[in-house]
Amino acid sequence: MRKMPSRLRAERKKLGLSQKEFAVKAGVSAKTQTLYENGRRLPDARYLNLIAKEGVDILYVVTGTRSELFLSTAEADLLFCLRRLDDHVPRALTEFMSRLR
Template identity: 60%
Template sequence: MSGIGSRLRQERERLGLSQKNFGEIGGVEANAQGKYENGGRAPKADYLSRVAERGVDILYVLTGTPTPTQLENLSQIEEKVLGNYRAMFKEDQDAIHRLTSTLAEHSTSSNGKSRSSTQDS
């Protein structure tokens, strides 16, 4: 499997979400999500917009080219966290990914806003 569907699945898995949860974010049922991922159906723009708001790299999904990440604007703490992460064994990186995905999901579960965006208000 290659193309948009497989990249969409990769992004869903990267975020640690089930097809049902991911479909809910995009405003579709789990069976539609499955069809998107297996290439049986093409996602529409409104769906892509919704999942992009939750961290999906839409450029990657559509083209296979990841969106470049700007690292020059990282705070000192972010640089330290990233440096520590890169120094870890793969298994530990996987655990950190699961932890941060879960924390982010909990942070955005109320009103669809992240904790930092609600603190800025």
């Protein structure tokens, strides 16, 4: 668990949030967020659930292994919308996006 605080900090920074901003989204105080990132306290399931909704890869934070199936909330919303379209639209979007690379 020694590396968990640094992985949590890295995920927060990846989102471009300060400790205070991240703490608000996670439903904790800035002091509690600091304790988590310093390894002086372990986060609970409620906290982990809330930060997962913000786009944090919880499997990575806890184990150090990136989740290949992990989707942020925005990515999941986009996928949900995409799946509701007629079959020809996702194919056209895929073709268009492949040309952007």
